[in-house]
Amino acid sequence: MEQAATDLTRLAGHELAARIASGDVSSVEATQAHLDRIAAVDGELHAFLHVNDGALEQARAIDERRARGEQLHELAGSPVAIKDVLCTIGMPSTSGSRILEGWVPPYDATVVARLKAAGLVALGKTNMDEFAMGSSTEHSAYGPTRNPWDPERIPGGSGGGSAAAVAAFEAPFAVGSDTGGSIRQPAAVTGTVGVKPTYGGVSRYGAIALASSLDQVGPVTRTVLDSALIHDVIGGHDPHDSTSLDREWPSFTAAAREGAASGSLAGLRVGVVKELDSEGIAPDVQARFQETVQVLTDAGAEVVEVSCPSFEYSVAAYYLILPAEASSNLARFDSVRFGLRVEQQGQTVEDVMAASREAGFGPEVKRRIILGTYALSAGYYDAYYGSAQKVRTLIQRDFDAAFEQVDLLISPAAPTTAFKLGEKINDPLAMYVNDITTIPANLAGIPGMGLPMGLGDDGMPVGLQLLAPMFEDERLYRAGATIEALLAERWGGILTSRAPALRDAASGGSSGTSTNGAAA
Amino acid sequence: MSEITREQVQHLAGLARIALTDDEVTSLTTELSQIVDAIATVREVAGDDVPATSHPVPMANVLRADEAGETLTHAEAFAGAPSHDGERFRVSAILGEEQ
Secondary structure: OHHHHHHHHHOOHHHHHHHHHOOOOOHHHHHHHHHHHHHHHHHHHOOEEEEOOOHHHHHHHHHHHHHOOOOOOOOOOOEEEEEOOEOOOOOOOOOOOHHHOOOOOOOOOHHHHHHHHOOOEEEEEEOOOHHHOOOOOOOOOOOOOOEOOEOOEOOOOOOHHHHHHHHOOOOOEEEEEOOOOOOHHHHHHHOOEEEEOOOOOEOOOOEOOOOOOOOOEEEEEOOHHHHHHHHHHHEOOOOOOOOOOOOOOOOHHHHHHHHHHHOOOOOOEEEEEHHHOOOOOOHHHHHHHHHHHHHHHHOOOEEEEEOOHHHHHHHHHHHHHHHHHHHHHHHHOOOOOOOOOOOOOOOEHHHHHHHHHHHHOOHHHHHHHHHHHHHOOOOOOHHHHHHHHHHHHHHHHHHHHHHHHOOEEEEEOOOOOOOEOOOOOOOHHHHHHOOOOOHHHHHHOOOEEEEEEEEOOOOOEEEEEEEOOOOOHHHHHHHHHHHHHHHHHHHOOOHHHHOOOOEOOOOOOEOOOOOOOOOO | OOOOOHHHHHHHHHHOOOOOOHHHHHHHHHHHHHHHHHHOOHHHHOOOOOOOOOOOOOOOOOOOOOOOOOOOOHHHHHOOOOOEOOOOEOOOEOOOOOO
16 A cells, blocks of 8 residues: 555656546545655655645545546646645645735635646645745745755745655645746756746736736646646636736647657757856756757757847846835735734834734845835836836847747756755845846746756756747747657656655655656 | 945835844845845946836736626635724724824
8 A cells, every 4th residue: 555655656747647537546545645745755845834634535525526427627636736825715825924824815816726626636835935035945934945856955946845846756736936937946956847837828816926027827847748737727818817818828738748749849940048058057057958959959959049138137127126016015914904913002003014024024025125115216216127127128129039030949947956055045146146047038928948957967957948939838838848758768767757765754764766767 | 336324224124114123224234235236237238218118918908897706705804814893904003192
């Protein structure tokens, strides 16, 4: 029984879903296997802030509906992990902040509602940097998440919890949010796959806002096809979000399946962004990137260099626009309608608000709110915020020009492999420049994917980033699935199958992961 | 070097309604100066001829039909409130004594 349970967590999401759909495995068995895995390894990893005690009951309900012969979605009964930025009825939603400790929302985010409607079973809420401000998950008010490949290292951020959960086989599917790379960078450093959809492609309703013109919710999984399956469930127009795009989207699942089967990139024009392949990218990451470019070329892609000169200013523009929007969004934490209140007798509501926000926000959140307040102040607005918005226009123009020459852009998804916990925590600027590769896509609103491209000199995962033009998310899935298949062929399996074993809290020994893909 | 002072940080914290401690004001004064120096490059790059972009996909006048939609019940809306009387959110005095 123990061994069978371990097996289920090792399956790719689509394989597990197919076994549940065929009746070979019940949703209760699949859910229990992942809950067992969480119990065994999450004490060390801390990918989850909350585990859903109603998960088995929901799984049982799906099994009963299937037994009655109901036609269910192909992912019905599969477990999913949800980033704590998303509102969930019945589960606390804190966005990694003390100010929302224990807060249970009265409504579901649209993404959560759609996952539920498709019959997916929520395993729990995953850890994140407070209000998604960070690149390492160390800014979570509830303590950091650790990287399953090496618990001394960060799992990326802000969505380190979701990425670590899928990398450690605690969940086959997860969702995250990406404001400046918070899906793609954790994917890169944990050897997993994550997609930031086109801005407006997935509803932001019920996603606790960081920077509203940049935030986008997307899938976090171990394979490209699994991300496509989740994207098809959560995407599409939502009247609750006024920035949601009202348009027909193709099946990303079909694109991923076709891409994986084709084995060829013939006719695909791929651009290497010169500015993202230079100084600041570690030599081992550069080496894996060059090898990957060769794989693409061998598969028939035409790879050329393109230049996006304004990218140089993207980090600066981002760290003005994001704090400006965040300082406004986080004004809602006023200690009146929800969240922490700290008060003393005789204080005015303004004193109470200031004391509550002092107690409830962590250092990085305060830093960015103060910075955003500065950027929006009279006398500085035009020089800083106004200039940053102009840089945003220049970055969009760079992308437009690049996509006239090529179908897809590629770059390393992160400049280095995962750094050590604590290494950059006291140096905000060092943390900020880490996002150089991912930020331009958010500023322009275009879709991007992070997927594994090998291991660095330290044995830690290295990620590739694919970027497509606005609305062309399908290209990411088609090409991403082909690239994934070509690399898996070279490696003898997807990268996560090579992740080292984790300590098992229950047995004190190794917990079922192994160093080669054939095991379990 | 940028010109951020302690007084400025205290003023900004007041605007942002965060009761920073003295230590926090000290560290934020240093950090904010460094960050503002690093991001000041945005001022060099774009001239007056470049329009500002506030939103990646411009949309205007996104309105829904003027019909009653789903709303929260009183109980749902108050469920997470620090203090309420069942009808209204309860807060401390709005005005101080000197006002």
